[in-house]
Amino acid sequence: MRLLLGSLYTFIVAAGIGLGSTWFALTHGAGFGTLRVGPWIAQPKAGTIDIDPYSRALIARIGALPVALGDGVAFRARNDDRGEPLDGRCEVTISGTTPQARYFTLTLYDPDGRLVANSINRHGFTSEELYRNQNGTFEVAVAPRARPGNWLPTGGVDRYVLVLRFYDTSVGVATRAEREAPMPSIRRTGACR
Amino acid sequence: MTRWLLWTLAGIILGGIVHLGTILTLPRTASQDAYERLAPITPVNVMTPIPSPSPAKAILPFMDPAFAVAVCRYDLGHGPMKLTAPVSQAYTSVTFYTRLGVAYYGINDRAAGRRTIELYLMTTAQREAIPDEEDVTAADRLIIEAPSTTGLIVLRALAPEPGLMPMAQASVAAARCLTQSQ
Numbered sequence: 001m002r003l004l005l006g007s008l009y010t011f012i013v014a015a016g017i018g019l020g021s022t023w024f025a026l027t028h029g030a031g032f033g034t035l036r037v038g039p040w041i042a043q044p045k046a047g048t049i050d051i052d053p054y055s056r057a058l059i060a061r062i063g064a065l066p067v068a069l070g071d072g073v074a075f076r077a078r079n080d081d082r083g084e085p086l087d088g089r090c091e092v093t094i095s096g097t098t099p100q101a102r103y104f105t106l107t108l109y110d111p112d113g114r115l116v117a118n119s120i121n122r123h124g125f126t127s128e129e130l131y132r133n134q135n136g137t138f139e140v141a142v143a144p145r146a147r148p149g150n151w152l153p154t155g156g157v158d159r160y161v162l163v164l165r166f167y168d169t170s171v172g173v174a175t176r177a178e179r180e181a182p183m184p185s186i187r188r189t190g191a192c193r
Numbered sequence: 194m195t196r197w198l199l200w201t202l203a204g205i206i207l208g209g210i211v212h213l214g215t216i217l218t219l220p221r222t223a224s225q226d227a228y229e230r231l232a233p234i235t236p237v238n239v240m241t242p243i244p245s246p247s248p249a250k251a252i253l254p255f256m257d258p259a260f261a262v263a264v265c266r267y268d269l270g271h272g273p274m275k276l277t278a279p280v281s282q283a284y285t286s287v288t289f290y291t292r293l294g295v296a297y298y299g300i301n302d303r304a305a306g307r308r309t310i311e312l313y314l315m316t317t318a319q320r321e322a323i324p325d326e327e328d329v330t331a332a333d334r335l336i337i338e339a340p341s342t343t344g345l346i347v348l349r350a351l352a353p354e355p356g357l358m359p360m361a362q363a364s365v366a367a368a369r370c371l372t373q374s375q
Binding site: 002006007009010011012013014015016017018019021022025046047048049051053054056057059060061062063064065066067068069070071072102103105107109112113114115116117123124126127128129155163165167168 | 197200201205206211212215220225229230246248253254258283288289290293295296299303340345352353354
């Protein structure tokens with residue numbers, strides 16, 4: 001009786017820990033070789049044959065195709081600089097410079113990777129479309145309502161993800177620090193609706 | 194007390210095994226991975242343009258909306274594959290994925306270095322079957338060895354601004370993947 005109870009308890013603990021940690025890893029983006037620059041996260045190795053098992057499981061589950069390293073590198077951000085989750089009812093400003101690349105694109109998705117419907121049908125910017133300051137830096141207002149300059153509409157969704165993709169870039173597996181990959185900041189600049 | 198501690202310890206160790214097991218088997222058991230999503234709209238060994246993502250409909254999650262995309266769902270069972278793709282004005286890239294979505298090779302127009310990207314995809318066995326006297330001509334062909342007989346070739350052409358999207362789409366629509374007889 002005691003043995004039965006004990007093994008039952010063991011199996012419950014095992015299932016809880018095993019499946020719980022798998023779920024956590026897949027929803028919180030665990031992975032090896034993660035490059036973090038401020039709120040931006042990239043996994044350059046996920047675009048190679050040496051992809052780690054966690055990234056492999058993640059792409060299989062969501063059905064996405066990673067950007068190959070010979071093509072570019074994708075950085076994603078779910079939080080702002082202070083670690084607050086990105087909320088589509090609030091206004092944030094992305095500002096600064098980017099690493100060297102022939103082209104880059106900035107895209108806004110919902111947490112499941114779908115584009116977000118909005119009144120002007122804008123889902124992102126390419127490096128060619130951005131209005132820039134004289135010193136080459138740029139600012140993008142990510143907000144539910146229209147803003148002058150580069151406005152990326154959020155459509156008022158509660159949570160969203162920003163993805164910055166650099167194509168034909170020197171950023172890669174060997175990139176370690178912010179000095180090599182200067183990424184723009186994401187700051188809360190306005191009230192929430 | 195000690196007995197329960199031991200049961201807990203056993204549970205934690207078993208839990209670790211469950212965790213590793215699920216992570217490692219997930220890619221093989223996922224029923225909605227990229228290949229499965231693309232299968233209904235892409236015939237085998239034909240380069241097929243993919244509709245651009247929109248808020249209402251996207252074939253794959255996290256597609257870059259600035260790109261025109263075409264996919265060749267390949268099967269090397271009948272011989273090696275030749276891929277030809279015109280280079281678009283802005284930026285063109287070709288990525289090779291295994292059946293399970295692992296990007297094993299990616300190349301862009303600058304690295305390919307010509308007006309047309311020309312690549313040969315074959316298995317290791319097919320490469321070894323190339324006769325020796327053809328090695329000289331093979332040297333200036335870009336040959337990629339596929340780790341699996343099936344997978345995806347994804348061609349992407351950038352439209353730097355929305356007005357250039359038709360041009361990018363025309364460029365990917367002109368690409369071909371053709372099975373070569375051995």
